[in-house]
């Protein structure tokens with residue numbers, strides 16, 4: 001009977017929510033390192049703390065607010081496919097609010113409450129940032145800028161944001177919604193389950209062709225050869241143009257095959273390389289012809 005009671009007490013102890021004693025409170029242990037940067041020996045960190053400097057455009061502090069944000073794996077359970085989350089995904093405050101954030105990390109790993117896009121003259125790197133290895137609590141204060149704006153709040157530990165620890169803080173009316181906020185906006189990193197390897201390969205081939213196909217036929221490939229002649233000709237279609245067009249038409253199927261699987265830039269680079277080789281070849285042939293003519297002349301001269 002005593003044993004059973006003991007087991008009962010133990011089970012109750014494990015399943016009970018975190019008590020104040022278990023939750024390490026770092027607020028009293030923090031050492032001020034200046035410039036709003038506070039740290040303690042337990043790995044707690046506050047960056048960009050600003051309890052008193054007004055951002056430009058704020059005549060005074062409009063409101064003083066406090067918010068408690070919980071972070072942990074269990075808050076992601078209601079979001080399919082996510083691993084970590086805050087308990088709140090959207091915050092809204094008046095411009096020029098003095099805001100204190102109490103960040104409660106309930107996981108036995110490190111989490112952050114990191115806000116981005118703040119004015120850099122007040123907040124180093126434009127960030128306000130609370131960080132702690134849990135289960136623990138840490139608090140920090142900042143003054144929100146004026147104007148309607150949406151700020152990104154996330155945990156910057158590798159993959160924590162991608163796994164769901166992302167929120168948005170709107171000042172005033174905000175400026176739209178950020179993507180991939182769990183339960184608020186659509187996840188942008190969706191995979192395409194329809195695409196098998198065959199259709200993926202087909203896509204790759206289709207891509208460069210719209211750009212590459214017109215190049216060998218008429219416009220892009222011909223001008224370098226035809227244009228120098230054009231001003232001297234009075235008729236619309238010169239012989240060179242006709243020859244160029246014919247070459248272009250003959251080359252099209254060959255080029256289309258060559259361009260298969262190439263990206264647009266690769267195809268353009270390839271076309272230019274080929275043109276260069278063609279011109280080089282032509283110049284060589286012409287210079288050889290000239291050489292032969294002149295050497296024949298010089299041979300003929302002494303004999304006559």
Ligand SMILES: [Cu+2]
Nearest residue numbers: 111155157160
């Ligand atoms: Cu995290």
